Amino acid sequence: MLRKRLVAGNWKMNLTPSEAKKFVSELKGALINKDAEVLVCVPDIDITAVSEAVSGSDIKVGAQNMYFEEKGAFTGETSPLMLKDAGVCYVVIGHSERRAYFHETDEIVNKKVLKAVEQGIVPIVCVGETLDQREQGITVDLVRLQTKIALKGLTEKQVAEIVVAYEPVWAIGTGKTATSEQAEEVCAAIRNVIGEVYGKETAEKTRILYGGSVNGKNAAELFAMENIDGGLVGGASLKLEFADIVNC
């Protein structure tokens, strides 16, 4: 199995451009693991400053959202062409905060995924259940459906190159991490559904991350699971603890 590990920070709406620059230069010095791919998904306004600050390191720069059109009268939105030109190579799509606060549906997520792939930006597609849904016992059904809709229209080759992030909503920003068994169960179900639709060989190539209160203490155990290829890290990506997560 040759999936390269990916540790992606999701800064959310934190750090101004000058704060971002300072933080990234500290982070650069703290990273020692050369085997994992390291990514920071930053607010759009920070992209230029962070792209400059990461130069000379292996840290890549990603965005947290984008629109599914390339240009036009869409006040306040950011186009994939703009992201690409600014040095972005990954974009988080369908984060649960976008789904909950900005009404992103599975269909919108799918449009964004298709456009990102068309433009050569790798989407990190987020799926995951709420606590209510977990208690109802529908986690796997729901995540399978979210995954199927999000990837609809991609070819096998394209699916092999994207990233899916399993992020249980109840674990995000709460300090309540899924156990490594819970996370592995759902990540395996995601790989299975990809296998059913796009073939087993494709599914073996797609990287699947876990996200939700990942920190320097629990990362190693989570990342050791067979179907977990790294993490999407929120709170802990704003501290030098992010380097501990990468280094583990």
Ligand code: PGA
């Ligand atoms: P958290 O956020 O690590 O702060 O729980 C994860 C995410 O929202 O991607």
